[in-house]
Amino acid sequence: MAFVRRSTLRIDQHRIAILLVDAATGRPAAVDYGFETSQTAAPDGTVATVRLALEPGRLSGMFRAYVMVDAYPAFRDEVVLF
Numbered sequence: 831m832a833f834v835r836r837s838t839l840r841i842d843q844h845r846i847a848i849l850l851v852d853a854a855t856g857r858p859a860a861v862d863y864g865f866e867t868s869q870t871a872a873p874d875g876t877v878a879t880v881r882l883a884l885e886p887g888r889l890s891g892m893f894r895a896y897v898m899v900d901a902y903p904a905f906r907d908e909v910v911l912f
Contacts, residue, residue: 831881832897841871844900848882853892853908861889886912 832848839846847867850859861884872878880897889911896903 831879832895833879834877834897837872837876837878839877839899840875841869841877842875844877846877846880846904847898848880849896849898849903850882850889850893850909851896853894859889859893884911 834846846869847863849863850861851857852859861882863882866883868881868883869877870879870881891911893909893911894906895909896906898904
C-alpha cells in the first residue's frame with residue numbers, strides 16, 4: 831500500500847496505480863493490475879492511499895514499486911515480497 835501525502839490529485843480526475851518491476855530483470859510483474867488495485871480518497875477528495883492487493887506468496891523477491899499517475903511513473907521504491 832502506498833500512502834499519498836499532500837496530494838493535489840483528485841481521485842475522481844486521476845487514476846493512481848502501483849506497478850511492480852522485477853529488480854533483477856527489469857520486467858514488469860505479471861499481475862492483473864486493473865482488478866487488484868484500489869484507491870481511497872481523503873476527506874477533500876484527493877488521493878489518500880493506493881493498494882495493490884496480492885495473495886501471500888504470489889510473488890517473491892525484490893521488486894521496484896512505481897506509483898503511476900495516469901500511466902506516468904510518479905515515484906518508485908524497492909520492496910521485498912514474501
